[in-house]
Amino acid sequence: MILRDNPVLIRELLVNLRSPRAFLLQFVYVAFLGVMVYFAWPATEGQVSSGAAQRLFDLFFLGQFFLVALVAPTFAAGSITGEKERKTYEMLLASPLTPTSILVGKLLSSLTYLIILIVSSLPLIILCFLLGGILLSEIARAYLILILAAGTFGLLSLACSSYFGRTSSALVVSYLVILPLAILCVILTRTNDTVLRDFVSIAVLPPWCLTIWAVVVIALNRRLLRPPDVGSEGKEVVDEEQEMKYAIGVVIDRDLFPDKLFAPAKRTDLMPDGTNPVLDKELRSEIFSQGTLMLRVVIQVSMILSIPLMAVLLFLRPENAAYYVSYVLTFNMLVGPVFSAGSITQERERQTLNLLLTTLLRPGKIVFAKLIAALRVSTVLTFLLTEQLFLAYILIPELRDRWWTLIIYLAIIATTCLATSTIGLFCSAISRKTSVAMILTYMTLLFLFVGPVGLRWYLQGFAGGISEDRLSAFTVTSPFSSAFSIPMKSSQYSTNEQTTGSLVMRLIPGINLPVWAVFLLGYPPFCLILFGCTYVAFRYRWWRAGGT
Amino acid sequence: MIEVTHFTKRYGDFVAVDDLTLSIGAGEVFGFIGPNGAGKSTTIRFLATLLRPTSGEGKVAGKSVTKDPMGVRRVIGYMPDDFGVYDGMKVWEFLDFFAVAYEIPRTYRKKIIGQVLELLDLTHKRDDYVNGLSKGMKQRLCLAKTLVHDPPVLILDEPASGLDPRARLEMKALLNELRGMGKTILVSSHILSELADFCTSIGVIERGKLLAAGSIADITRQLRQHRVLKVRVIDDSAERAASILRDEENVKTVEVFDQTLTAEFHGHEDDLARLLGRLISAGIGVHSFSEDDLSLEEVFMMITKGIVN
Ligand SMILES: Nc1ncnc2c1ncn2[C@@H]1O[C@H](COP(=O)(O)OP(=O)(O)OP(=O)(O)O)[C@@H](O)[C@H]1O
Ligand SMILES: [Mg+2]
Numbered sequence: 001m002i003l004r005d006n007p008v009l010i011r012e013l014l015v016n017l018r019s020p021r022a023f024l025l026q027f028v029y030v031a032f033l034g035v036m037v038y039f040a041w042p043a044t045e046g047q048v049s050s051g052a053a054q055r056l057f058d059l060f061f062l063g064q065f066f067l068v069a070l071v072a073p074t075f076a077a078g079s080i081t082g083e084k085e086r087k088t089y090e091m092l093l094a095s096p097l098t099p100t101s102i103l104v105g106k107l108l109s110s111l112t113y114l115i116i117l118i119v120s121s122l123p124l125i126i127l128c129f130l131l132g133g134i135l136l137s138e139i140a141r142a143y144l145i146l147i148l149a150a151g152t153f154g155l156l157s158l159a160c161s162s163y164f165g166r167t168s169s170a171l172v173v174s175y176l177v178i179l180p181l182a183i184l185c186v187i188l189t190r191t192n193d194t195v196l197r198d199f200v201s202i203a204v205l206p207p208w209c210l211t212i213w214a215v216v217v218i219a220l221n222r223r224l225l226r227p228p229d230v231g232s233e234g235k236e237v238v239d240e241e242q243e244m245k246y247a248i249g250v251v252i253d254r255d256l257f258p259d260k261l262f263a264p265a266k267r268t269d270l271m272p273d274g275t276n277p278v279l280d281k282e283l284r285s286e287i288f289s290q291g292t293l294m295l296r297v298v299i300q301v302s303m304i305l306s307i308p309l310m311a312v313l314l315f316l317r318p319e320n321a322a323y324y325v326s327y328v329l330t331f332n333m334l335v336g337p338v339f340s341a342g343s344i345t346q347e348r349e350r351q352t353l354n355l356l357l358t359t360l361l362r363p364g365k366i367v368f369a370k371l372i373a374a375l376r377v378s379t380v381l382t383f384l385l386t387e388q389l390f391l392a393y394i395l396i397p398e399l400r401d402r403w404w405t406l407i408i409y410l411a412i413i414a415t416t417c418l419a420t421s422t423i424g425l426f427c428s429a430i431s432r433k434t435s436v437a438m439i440l441t442y443m444t445l446l447f448l449f450v451g452p453v454g455l456r457w458y459l460q461g462f463a464g465g466i467s468e469d470r471l472s473a474f475t476v477t478s479p480f481s482s483a484f485s486i487p488m489k490s491s492q493y494s495t496n497e498q499t500t501g502s503l504v505m506r507l508i509p510g511i512n513l514p515v516w517a518v519f520l521l522g523y524p525p526f527c528l529i530l531f532g533c534t535y536v537a538f539r540y541r542w543w544r545a546g547g548t
Numbered sequence: 549m550i551e552v553t554h555f556t557k558r559y560g561d562f563v564a565v566d567d568l569t570l571s572i573g574a575g576e577v578f579g580f581i582g583p584n585g586a587g588k589s590t591t592i593r594f595l596a597t598l599l600r601p602t603s604g605e606g607k608v609a610g611k612s613v614t615k616d617p618m619g620v621r622r623v624i625g626y627m628p629d630d631f632g633v634y635d636g637m638k639v640w641e642f643l644d645f646f647a648v649a650y651e652i653p654r655t656y657r658k659k660i661i662g663q664v665l666e667l668l669d670l671t672h673k674r675d676d677y678v679n680g681l682s683k684g685m686k687q688r689l690c691l692a693k694t695l696v697h698d699p700p701v702l703i704l705d706e707p708a709s710g711l712d713p714r715a716r717l718e719m720k721a722l723l724n725e726l727r728g729m730g731k732t733i734l735v736s737s738h739i740l741s742e743l744a745d746f747c748t749s750i751g752v753i754e755r756g757k758l759l760a761a762g763s764i765a766d767i768t769r770q771l772r773q774h775r776v777l778k779v780r781v782i783d784d785s786a787e788r789a790a791s792i793l794r795d796e797e798n799v800k801t802v803e804v805f806d807q808t809l810t811a812e813f814h815g816h817e818d819d820l821a822r823l824l825g826r827l828i829s830a831g832i833g834v835h836s837f838s839e840d841d842l843s844l845e846e847v848f849m850m851i852t853k854g855i856v857n
Contacts, residue, residue, distance in 0.1 A: 359649035
C-alpha cells in the first residue's frame with residue numbers, strides 16, 4: 001500500500017513525468033553538463049592531469065549538490081500547501097489513505113524527478129573517472145551524499161509544507177533551513193583532510209540524516225493523522241493577538257521599532273482620504289494574514305546565523321566583510337521574492353482579483369502599491385542584518401578607516417532589495433500560479449546573481465586566454481561580485497590582482513569603472529524598465545477586460 | 549440601461565456564448581436563468597468588464613464595456629459567483645478597503661459602511677475576521693461590498709447560492725428593496741422560482757444561446773400554447789383512450805400510468821373541447837379531464853428542452 005498502488009504517488013508521477021517539459025528539462029540539463037565536460041576536457045591526450053579530473057569532479061559534485069538543495073524544495077515545499085491552496089487537502093485527509101502512504105507518495109513523487117536528473121549525470125561522471133585521478137569509492141561516496149541530501153532536504157521541505165498554509169512561505173522557510181545545512185555539509189565533505197572527509201561522509205552524515213528523517217516523519221505523521229483545527233472552510237483564521245501569546249522566541253510587536261517599519265499597526269478607524277488602499281491592505285493585513293510564524297522563523301534563523309558569521313567574517317578577519325555582505329545578499333535573495341512573487345498571483349488564486357479589478361483602482365496604482373509593500377518589507381528585514389555591519393565599522397579601526405566602503409555595501413544591499421522585489425513582481429504578473437512565479441523568480445535571480453560568479457570561476461579554471469577585464473565584465477549583474485570588487489585592503493588592490501582578478505572593467509574605452517559602480521548604476525534603470533513591463537503585463541493581461 | 553449586442557465568446561473551438569443580444573431597461577429586474585454551463589457567468593463577466601469578447605459589444609448606462617471599462621465600473625456593482633476574501637481583514641476593514649477603492653470620501657464612508665452593514669444584517673459581525681465568516685455571511689458581505697458606492701446597476705451572479713431558505717427569502721426582500729430604490733438589476737440563477745416573484749423580465753439561456761427573453765407575462769403567453777393534459781378514466785379503457793389521443797394531431801406525447809393519461813397538448817380551448825367529445829363518443833368513461841397548471845420549474849424544463857423556440 002505504501003509503495004505499490006499508492007494513489008498519491010501514482011497521480012503525481014503521472015502529472016509530473018508525463019509532461020514534455022520534464023523531458024526537455026532533463027535534456028537541457030544533460031546537454032549543459034556535457035558542454036561543461038567538453039570544454040574542460042584536456043586538450044592534448046598526453047597532458048592528462050589528475051588535477052583537471054578532480055576539479056571537474058568537484059564542479060560536478062558541487063553543482064549537483066546545490067541543484068539538489070535548490071530543486072528539492074521547489075517540488076516538495078509545494079506538495080502539501082498546493083493541496084491546501086486547491087482545497088483538496090481535507091479530501092485527502094478524510095480519505096482512507098494512511099498518513100504514511102500520503103507522506104511517502106508526496107516525498108517520492110517530488111524527489112523522483114530530481115533523482116532521475118542525478119542519475120542521468122552518471123555517464124558523464126564515469127567519463128571523468130576515465131580521465132584518471134578519481135577513486136571509484138569517491139564517486140560512490142558523492143552519490144551517497146547526494147541521495148541522502150535529496151531525502152533530507154525533501155523531507156524538511158515537506159515538513160515546512162505541512163506547517164504553512166502557503167507555498168511561498170513553505171518554500172522560503174525550507175530554503176532558510178536547508179541552505180545553511182547544505183553549506184555546512186559541503187564544508188565538511190570538501191575539506192582537504194581525507195580522513196576527516198571520509199569519516200564525516202560515512203560515519204557522521206548518514207546517521208544524522210536518518211535521525212532527521214525519523215523525527216520529521218513522526219512529526220508529520222502526527223500532523224496528518226490529527227490535523228489542527230482549521231475551521232469550517234478549511235482555512236485557519238489567525239488572530240494575531242492570540243498567536244502572540246503562544247509565540248516562542250522573537251515576538252513581533254507592531255507598535256515597536258523596528259517591527260513597525262515593516263508591519264504598521266492595524267487600523268482602528270477608517271483610512272484617511274487619499275490613501276492607496278492596496279498599499280494599506282498589503283502592509284497592514286496581508287503580511288500577517290497567514291500568521292506571524294513564517295516571519296518569526298525567518299527573522300530568528302537569519303539572526304542566529306548572523307552571529308557566528310559576524311564573529312568570523314567581521315571581527316576576526318575584517319578584510320572578509322564582503323562575505324558577510326554576501327550573506328545578507330543571499331538572505332535577501334531568498335526572502336525578497338516571498339513578498340513580491342505572490343502578490344499578483346495570490347489575488348487570482350484567492351479569487352479576489354475580480355473584486356479588485358471591478359473597482360476604480362488604476363492598474364498602475366495597484367502594481368505600484370504591490371511593489372512598494374514588497375520592497376518595504378524585504379528591505380526592512382534585510383537591513384535588520386546590517387546592524388552587525390554598522391557595529392563592526394564602529395568598533396574595528398581597520399574598517400573605520402575605510403568607512404566609505406560601508407556606504408557602498410549598503411547601496412549594493414539596497415539595490416539588491418530593489419532588484420529582487422521588482423523581478424518577483426514581474427514574474428508574478430506573468431505567471432498564473434504563485435508557485436510558478438516563485439520558482440521563476442528564483443531562477444531569474446540565480447541566473448543574474450549567482451550564474452555569472454559560477455561562470456567566471458569555471459572560465460578561470462578551464463578556458464585560458466580570456467582577460468580578467470572580460471571576465472569581470474560578465475559579473476556586473478551579480479551583487480556578490482560587486483561586493484567582492486570593493487577593495488578591502490589598500491595593499492590588496494595593487495599586489496593581489498592576480499588572485500582576486502581584476503576589480504575594474506572597461507565599459508567605455510578609456511574610463512575604468514569598478515564592477516560595483518556598474519552594478520549600482522545599472523540596476524535602477526533596469527528595475528524601472530522591468531516595472532514598466534510589469535505594469536504593461538498586468539494591464540493587458542488582467543486589468544483590461546480580464547485574462548480569460 | 550444594459551444592452552448586449554451580438555456577444556459571442558469562444559474558448560478555442562468551444563462556443564460558450566453564441567451571438568447573444570439582450571436589452572434591459574432602466575429600473576428593470578432581469579432574471580437570467582439557465583442550467584449549469586449555459587453561459588450565464590460568461591455573459592455577466594463580460595458585462596462586468598472582466599472578459600474580452602470574441603465579438604460583439606455591450607453597453608451599460610450608455611458606456612461601452614469594451615471601450616470605456618472605467619466608466620462602466622463606476623456605475624455597476626458586480627458580485628461574482630465565486631469569490632474569495634482577503635485574509636487578515638475585519639469586516640469593516642474589508643468594506644472600507646472597497647469604499648476607498650471606489651474613491652468615496654471618508655466622511656461618507658463612515659455613514660455608508662454602517663448603512664450597508666445594517667441593510668445586510670451584518671452589524672454584529674463588524675469586528676470579525678472576514679476569512680472566518682461562513683459562506684452565506686461572505687455572500688452577504690460581498691453584496692454589501694457591491695453596494696458601497698451606490699451603483700445604479702447591479703450585476704449579481706447567483707447571489708442566493710449557498711444561502712439557507714431564510715436568507716434566500718431575505719435576499720429576495722433585499723433585491724425588492726433595491727428595485728424600489730430604482731436600481732437596475734441583472735441577477736442570474738438556475739432556479740426560476742427564486743427569480744419569478746420579483747423579476748420584471750427573464751431571459752433563458754442554454755448552451756450559449758438565448759432561448760427566450762422578455763417580460764414574465766410574454767414568456768407565459770408563449771407557453772400558453774403548450775398545455776399538459778391530465779385525463780383519468782375508469783376501468784381498463786386507458787389504452788384505448790391513449791390510442792385516440794395519439795391519433796389527434798394536436799397531441800404530442802402521451803404517457804399512461806395506471807388509469808391516468810398525461811398528454812402534451814398544442815392548441816386552443818375549442819380543440820380541447822372537441823377532444824373530450826371524441827373520447828366520450830368513443831365510449832370511454834372519462835372521470836376527470838383537466839389541464840395541469842405549469843409550475844415555473846416545468847416552464848424552465850420545457851424551455852430548456854427546446855420546446856419554446
Ligand atoms: N476558461 C475557460 N476555458 C474553456 N471553457 C470555459 C472557460 N470558462 C468557461 N468555459 C465554458 O463556458 C461555458 C459557460 O460557462 P459559464 O460559467 O458561463 O456557465 P454558467 O451558466 O455560469 O454555469 P453555472 O450555472 O454552473 O455557473 C461552460 O461550458 C464552460 O465549460
Ligand atoms: Mg456561473
